[in-house]
Amino acid sequence: MTAIWSIATPVGDKPATVPSAAPTKRRAGLPLLLLVAWLVVPLVPVVLWSVARGWFFPALLPAEISLAAWARAFANGSDVWRALGTSVGVSAAAAALGMLIGVPAGRALGMHAFPGKRWVEMLVLAPILVPGLGVAMGLHAVMIRLGLTGTAGGVVLVFLVPVLPYVVLISASVFATHDRAFEAQARGLGASSWQTLRHVTLPMVAPGLSVAAAFAFLVAWSQYGLTLLVGGGRVITMPLLLGQSIAAGRNDLAGVAAVLTILPGLAVLVLTSTLLGRGGRR
Amino acid sequence: MMALRPVLAAVALTAIGLLASTPGHAAEPKPFAQIEAEARGGSVNFFLWGGDERINAFISGPVAEALERDHGITVNRVGVADTAEVVNQVLSETEAGVTDAGSVDLVWINGENFRTLKVGGLVLCGYARGLPNAGLVDWEDPSISTDFGTPVDDCEVPWSRANFAFGTDSARVATPPKTMGALIDWIRANPGRFAYPAPPDFNGSAFIRQLFIHAAGGPDAVAGPFDQGRFDAIAEKAFGLLEALEPSLWRGGETYPTSIAQLNQLFANGEVDFTFNYEPTVFGANVENGTFPPTTRSFTLDDGTLANTSYIAIPANARNRSAAMVLANALLSVDLQYEKARPDVWGMATVLDLDRLTPADADRFRAIPRHPAVVAPEQLADVAMPEPSAAWVTAIEARWKETIGR
Amino acid sequence: MPVRAASVRRMVAPTVAVLGLLFGGGLLLAVLQTIGVSPFVGRFDVSLAAYRQVAGLPGLWASIVLTVWVATASTVLSLGIGVSAAVALRRLAADTVLGRATLFLFQANLTVPHVVAAVGAVWLLSQSGLLARAAFGLGLISGPQDFPALVYDRAAIGTILAYVWKEVPFVGVVTLSLLASVGDRPGQTARSLGATRWQAFRHVTLPQIRPGLIACGTIIFAFALGTYEVPALTGASQPKLLPVLAYEMFTSHTLADRPAAVALSLTTAAAGLGMILAWRSLLTGARR
Numbered sequence: 001m002t003a004i005w006s007i008a009t010p011v012g013d014k015p016a017t018v019p020s021a022a023p024t025k026r027r028a029g030l031p032l033l034l035l036v037a038w039l040v041v042p043l044v045p046v047v048l049w050s051v052a053r054g055w056f057f058p059a060l061l062p063a064e065i066s067l068a069a070w071a072r073a074f075a076n077g078s079d080v081w082r083a084l085g086t087s088v089g090v091s092a093a094a095a096a097l098g099m100l101i102g103v104p105a106g107r108a109l110g111m112h113a114f115p116g117k118r119w120v121e122m123l124v125l126a127p128i129l130v131p132g133l134g135v136a137m138g139l140h141a142v143m144i145r146l147g148l149t150g151t152a153g154g155v156v157l158v159f160l161v162p163v164l165p166y167v168v169l170i171s172a173s174v175f176a177t178h179d180r181a182f183e184a185q186a187r188g189l190g191a192s193s194w195q196t197l198r199h200v201t202l203p204m205v206a207p208g209l210s211v212a213a214a215f216a217f218l219v220a221w222s223q224y225g226l227t228l229l230v231g232g233g234r235v236i237t238m239p240l241l242l243g244q245s246i247a248a249g250r251n252d253l254a255g256v257a258a259v260l261t262i263l264p265g266l267a268v269l270v271l272t273s274t275l276l277g278r279g280g281r282r
Numbered sequence: 283m284m285a286l287r288p289v290l291a292a293v294a295l296t297a298i299g300l301l302a303s304t305p306g307h308a309a310e311p312k313p314f315a316q317i318e319a320e321a322r323g324g325s326v327n328f329f330l331w332g333g334d335e336r337i338n339a340f341i342s343g344p345v346a347e348a349l350e351r352d353h354g355i356t357v358n359r360v361g362v363a364d365t366a367e368v369v370n371q372v373l374s375e376t377e378a379g380v381t382d383a384g385s386v387d388l389v390w391i392n393g394e395n396f397r398t399l400k401v402g403g404l405v406l407c408g409y410a411r412g413l414p415n416a417g418l419v420d421w422e423d424p425s426i427s428t429d430f431g432t433p434v435d436d437c438e439v440p441w442s443r444a445n446f447a448f449g450t451d452s453a454r455v456a457t458p459p460k461t462m463g464a465l466i467d468w469i470r471a472n473p474g475r476f477a478y479p480a481p482p483d484f485n486g487s488a489f490i491r492q493l494f495i496h497a498a499g500g501p502d503a504v505a506g507p508f509d510q511g512r513f514d515a516i517a518e519k520a521f522g523l524l525e526a527l528e529p530s531l532w533r534g535g536e537t538y539p540t541s542i543a544q545l546n547q548l549f550a551n552g553e554v555d556f557t558f559n560y561e562p563t564v565f566g567a568n569v570e571n572g573t574f575p576p577t578t579r580s581f582t583l584d585d586g587t588l589a590n591t592s593y594i595a596i597p598a599n600a601r602n603r604s605a606a607m608v609l610a611n612a613l614l615s616v617d618l619q620y621e622k623a624r625p626d627v628w629g630m631a632t633v634l635d636l637d638r639l640t641p642a643d644a645d646r647f648r649a650i651p652r653h654p655a656v657v658a659p660e661q662l663a664d665v666a667m668p669e670p671s672a673a674w675v676t677a678i679e680a681r682w683k684e685t686i687g688r
Numbered sequence: 689m690p691v692r693a694a695s696v697r698r699m700v701a702p703t704v705a706v707l708g709l710l711f712g713g714g715l716l717l718a719v720l721q722t723i724g725v726s727p728f729v730g731r732f733d734v735s736l737a738a739y740r741q742v743a744g745l746p747g748l749w750a751s752i753v754l755t756v757w758v759a760t761a762s763t764v765l766s767l768g769i770g771v772s773a774a775v776a777l778r779r780l781a782a783d784t785v786l787g788r789a790t791l792f793l794f795q796a797n798l799t800v801p802h803v804v805a806a807v808g809a810v811w812l813l814s815q816s817g818l819l820a821r822a823a824f825g826l827g828l829i830s831g832p833q834d835f836p837a838l839v840y841d842r843a844a845i846g847t848i849l850a851y852v853w854k855e856v857p858f859v860g861v862v863t864l865s866l867l868a869s870v871g872d873r874p875g876q877t878a879r880s881l882g883a884t885r886w887q888a889f890r891h892v893t894l895p896q897i898r899p900g901l902i903a904c905g906t907i908i909f910a911f912a913l914g915t916y917e918v919p920a921l922t923g924a925s926q927p928k929l930l931p932v933l934a935y936e937m938f939t940s941h942t943l944a945d946r947p948a949a950v951a952l953s954l955t956t957a958a959a960g961l962g963m964i965l966a967w968r969s970l971l972t973g974a975r976r
Binding site: 139158165 | 715776796805
Binding site for chain 2: 726746747750814815816831832833837840841842923924925926927936938939940941942943946
């Protein structure tokens, strides 16, 4: 179990500050350069298509640059605005709910031994190991019955399945390294349990938990199959809009959708690491 | 053992509200004014294929505006990747016991999908010919009164006519083949330069039927109800032909494009020399939006290209029936049929009988301009070939999957 | 200070309830559906027809083989490249431009949804894609047909590459943190005792980060087994990957196909879980 938890920590503990042994720098350089190129190259046509018009083989670059697709995307009432709104709303809601439900469980798993702990751990891990399509298909009938298919609420609810494991596992690893002596000391000095939580516990675990929240948001943001199945075509998130543009054969619109599918996630990453960086320097 | 408890709770949840009642599916006759009054201020969920920006813009634009302005009705366009998903949704809602609060109010439909709904008693009947604008349609025209061989029976409202057409780049293929036989010869003579999408892609399926009818010797051979004996005899020939053609196809027939969008990209980039579409105005639109080269031209075959009518239908379990009827009537109006037929809007041919319109209205339709990449409507009408019945369509697709697509 | 059992129970109860209901309940309902039990309409005609239908699907075996191939190849390649990259990165001073760029890209890539990776793979790798155009410009090929079929191909190379592109940074980031927790000391000690760089890594460092890597590979394998959008966008018409096959059956207009679609998903999940468990016990067994 601890093995899987350990994968949850890296985003938080910033591997950027790795010490190094200098001598073999050059030999590692070239493969890394190739790796960087490989990581960037697939995004090149994505960006180019968003401003291209009539870009056919064998033209390496678009002959005609056009901002028509971008203009369409930002026109009033465009489906891009709507999908962006849906994506942000649904992902934020799933992340918030996931945190509310999952963090206490993370604390219990990280700090306490209790009967049945193994079962809880297994339940939390299961959604990561069992592909969700079958589960969503099973839930489909109940969701129809409850009037939840095709609604943002239904999608948020189903998103909890992939989101919760990450929230629980990350926060468990945060609390596993959390020293309770400080809380005990605060209580000993006469702080109420609310004061202890507010002034001692939260500041200590906040950086780790913000990573959990960011991760939860990103997991929800990336969902495709579950949204398609439960949303029934009526809940269109950015990934689905991208899929639709591809199905319509409009690479220019798909390019715009793809860029706008990437940017918010990047913003969350930059925001989280900036916040963490500031917290760390203090 | 803790994990068992929530599972038990789930079982309890599933036990809630069993028993689906049988759906009643004939609309009670009401004067249209009363229907309009009931619908005012409501909303309607219109499900239709969402793979074309022009369609989406037409529904979200002119259609939604007209309904809001004239009836205070909000139109929610719901784009789907495949109409089968909508049928599936109606089926599964009904299965789950949702019989009068279904999410689908109106659906763009025809062929197998309509048959599935009708056979299952899942479609609302008995209102279509009573709509005020229904008088503009020739309901006795066989291409309107039967939908892929299934009698319409007042269970759906005709909306558009579609004709299958091929497209090529005139800069690459100066004189395109004139018959199906000539096209097959061309494919053999130019290996690797032709492809068709694998079913269930709608256009790929249509191409296979086009070839099936060619192998059968014409549309008359597949007319009428499905007949296993006749089917087997033709299928042997048709699929033998397709199999023999495989080595001459794109990638030697090892794989097929999975969607019409993929075939269109192959065509645009010169990987293959032909594409096709059940909506010829697509060729004009795709030249205009830069997806196809400007020298793209569409054409028909002298021995016939498929044609069909598509409809709008109200599922029996629709929540907003009245609003759906008002929308269906509006979609059949001269103004919205004309808007839809304009190539700069959508370019889908009207189902109205021009003889039943005022001369001025009829002239509006006749004067509609045509993009140079789009084949002329008269030419399409001349070679229009009826679709075989839905059972044939299903059997052809299934046999393709068993023989070619594995 | 021992915490009362009741308060711990209160802390885990919401998670257990939500996952139990949504995940456990969904799984249970899925199973019921495949054996002909439909509680909503009060139908209890138990049969294994759905599983028989799955077994009779044309081309099922080709789909199974391809799915296992894609999941395995994606996992192995991602682990191999990701671990090598992390080791290289650790050797390089992390505050060089290249080190920082790689790290940033690793983290940025984690935020990119898989569907974007699939679209990027198609536009880059197809026979008329960016690479083919570059090859044409360099005179290496005379047309799209000369470029190797890397997407929509029967070996699903494009699908695998899309997964690997997404998972290498994941493995890289995880490995870096695992390496950081191990530290350089054990490896350096081994080197000073005469071990080669490879020997030090293979026999000293790797065993320590191994459990973390196994976990990482497990996640990738399970993900590649059950994801729809990547093979749907990059895959060939046949054979189809199992999630694509299941989704198409689930949404077909024949409601009778639906239990079979669910059965297919469940069988895939069960088989995948079985493979994961076998793989893990094999790997942990080998360590002893």
